[in-house]
Amino acid sequence: MSDAQTKQAIERRRTFAIISHPDAGKTTLTEKLLLFGGAIQLAGAVKARGDARRAHSDWMKVERERGISVSASAMTFDYAGCTFNLLDTPGHEDFSEDTYRTLTAVDSAVMVLDAAKGIEGQTRKLFEVCRLRDVPIITFINKLDREARDPFELLDEIEQTLQLEVTPASWPIGMGQRFKGCYNLFKDELLLINKGEKVTSDAERCDGLADKKLDERLPEDAVATLREEVEMARGLCPEFNLGSYREGNLTPVFFGSAINNFGVKELLDGLAEHAPPPRPQPSAGRTVEPLETPVTGFVFKIQANMDPKHRDRIAFVRLCSGHFRRGHKLKHSRTGKTSNVHNPLLFLAQSRDLAEEAYAGDIIGIPNHGNLRIGDTLTEGEDIKFTGIPSFAPELLQTVRPEDPMRAKHLGRALQQIAEEGAARVFKTNIGSNWIVGVVGALQFEVLADRIRTEYDIPVKFEGTALQTARWVEADEQLELKRFIEANGGAMAEDHDGAPVFLARNNWHLDTAAKDHPKIRFLKTKEQTA
Numbered sequence: 001m002s003d004a005q006t007k008q009a010i011e012r013r014r015t016f017a018i019i020s021h022p023d024a025g026k027t028t029l030t031e032k033l034l035l036f037g038g039a040i041q042l043a044g045a046v047k048a049r050g051d052a053r054r055a056h057s058d059w060m061k062v063e064r065e066r067g068i069s070v071s072a073s074a075m076t077f078d079y080a081g082c083t084f085n086l087l088d089t090p091g092h093e094d095f096s097e098d099t100y101r102t103l104t105a106v107d108s109a110v111m112v113l114d115a116a117k118g119i120e121g122q123t124r125k126l127f128e129v130c131r132l133r134d135v136p137i138i139t140f141i142n143k144l145d146r147e148a149r150d151p152f153e154l155l156d157e158i159e160q161t162l163q164l165e166v167t168p169a170s171w172p173i174g175m176g177q178r179f180k181g182c183y184n185l186f187k188d189e190l191l192l193i194n195k196g197e198k199v200t201s202d203a204e205r206c207d208g209l210a211d212k213k214l215d216e217r218l219p220e221d222a223v224a225t226l227r228e229e230v231e232m233a234r235g236l237c238p239e240f241n242l243g244s245y246r247e248g249n250l251t252p253v254f255f256g257s258a259i260n261n262f263g264v265k266e267l268l269d270g271l272a273e274h275a276p277p278p279r280p281q282p283s284a285g286r287t288v289e290p291l292e293t294p295v296t297g298f299v300f301k302i303q304a305n306m307d308p309k310h311r312d313r314i315a316f317v318r319l320c321s322g323h324f325r326r327g328h329k330l331k332h333s334r335t336g337k338t339s340n341v342h343n344p345l346l347f348l349a350q351s352r353d354l355a356e357e358a359y360a361g362d363i364i365g366i367p368n369h370g371n372l373r374i375g376d377t378l379t380e381g382e383d384i385k386f387t388g389i390p391s392f393a394p395e396l397l398q399t400v401r402p403e404d405p406m407r408a409k410h411l412g413r414a415l416q417q418i419a420e421e422g423a424a425r426v427f428k429t430n431i432g433s434n435w436i437v438g439v440v441g442a443l444q445f446e447v448l449a450d451r452i453r454t455e456y457d458i459p460v461k462f463e464g465t466a467l468q469t470a471r472w473v474e475a476d477e478q479l480e481l482k483r484f485i486e487a488n489g490g491a492m493a494e495d496h497d498g499a500p501v502f503l504a505r506n507n508w509h510l511d512t513a514a515k516d517h518p519k520i521r522f523l524k525t526k527e528q529t530a
């Protein structure tokens with residue numbers, strides 16, 4: 001393949017995630033995007049909505065029991081000449097860590113809002129994560145088929161609470177029972193909802209808002225309101241500016257109703273047209289450009305036991321540059337080892353296939369036996385390390401024990417795997433060798449207990465501890481660190497990589513340790529092992 005073709009293929013990639021508050025309609029929208037992208041044929045294929053899906057993310061037992069065949073963490077589909085990679089972000093706040101990492105692997109995001117609710121808690125949190133990396137955002141205001149808030153009020157809320165400029169890309173005509181459709185402001189097209197059949201009618205091109213077609217198709221009062229509102233919106237909002245959107249300062253807003261397939265195609269067209277192709281990725285030392293020839297990538301997620309029949313582990317790799325082919329030799333920068341990637345996987349909506357080739361922006365899955373970890377960099381030989389994939393200090397700590405004490409060793413192995421996967425922090429105390437598991441959200445304990453029981457066949461018990469928080473400790477001089485560890489023996493543990501961790505009983509304990517040992521750095525987050 002020529003350089004020009006490779007360049008074209010990379011520029012056609014759109015790698016994105018959907019962020020939303022639970023129940024805003026992320027699952028429904030995902031499904032409809034896949035329908036338009038031809039990746040699934042039937043609505044209803046992306047099941048396990050609501051709590052079941054959120055509590056037991058991805059390949060968890062509940063989903064398997066429901067016969068879900070969607071490989072949900074990453075899905076690839078083609079539409080309008082572009083290849084879309086849609087990454088799943090678990091909606092429940094307890095999984096924010098996983099979500100954060102997923103957002104390091106995307107180039108843009110779609111923010112879904114419930115038109116009756118506007119910006120909600122989780123939307124805001126996820127938005128903050130996007131803002132940290134200036135991820136450009138397209139907004140989809142969903143559920144216009146229900147009584148909703150005034151569109152001006154919604155736009156104003158986005159602008160005020162998120163400090164983001166807002167440009168309507170479409171404008172709703174009525175809402176709830178009176179919802180007639182939208183007027184596409186970018187293309188001057190009228191889009192009417194065909195309620196009986198629950199599908200979108202074809203867009204009708206108009207010659208601006210004055211076009212007589214509007215008067216023919218819509219009731220008089222609806223046309224009058226539309227003209228008036230659009231005029232006001234155009235006066236109040238800035239014009240769409242591609243640069244400003246791509247820098248993360250402006251969001252175009254589409255209105256629609258995912259469940260009725262309404263507005264979804266326009267959203268997808270918007271993504272194809274405006275969302276950025278793969279972005280340059282920061283690494284320690286230099287920025288890697290997507291059009292560089294050598295292949296590079298980083299692991300942003302590990303999923304173990306996706307298929308209970310094969311005890312496999314899949315590392316999800318975001319390719320950052322180059323044109324990858326099956327069998328390619330890649331160097332693993334943490335260990336320095338080079339290996340051929342014989343069976344990389346590409347994730348389609350309902351299956352996973354061997355990836356014969358992939359480009360910067362794509363997500364490939366690499367089956368492995370635990371040598372690949374979150375944050376690892378893969379290259380064709382250059383020693384670089386992609387940055388910005390942190391590991392978080394857990395906020396909740398519990399001890400875990402097997403119900404059968406004879407299985408302590410097996411539990412140790414299971415915990416090691418789970419820690420490497422990034423699903424939880426696992427610490428082994430220096431004194432007593434107890435396992436302490438740290439998570440960001442309480443629900444994770446339940447999910448972990450369920451996983452350890454079903455995947456490793458070890459029934460376990462989690463129990464509360466008097467510990468409040470954990471900090472990785474570092475010092476410039478090793479002797480200093482050794483002294484600190486000795487002085488605080490009872491509060492010291494090691495993480496799964498053997499890095500020292502201080503387990504604090506409360507803030508006072510942490511503050512005192514910091515005061516007594518000024519040369520020690522107490523880290524809340526740890527960049528993944530280099």
Ligand code: G4P
Nearest residue numbers: 022023024025026027028049050142143146257258259260
């Ligand atoms: P989530 O992934 O963001 O949590 O949301 P999900 O898609 O599961 O949607 C949450 C609820 O909102 C679902 O109803 C879904 O059918 C509904 N919904 C999604 N889009 C629209 C829309 O455009 N209009 C209306 N009126 N409803 C919408 P549910 O009753 O919780 O689930 P289900 O019984 O429909 O599966």
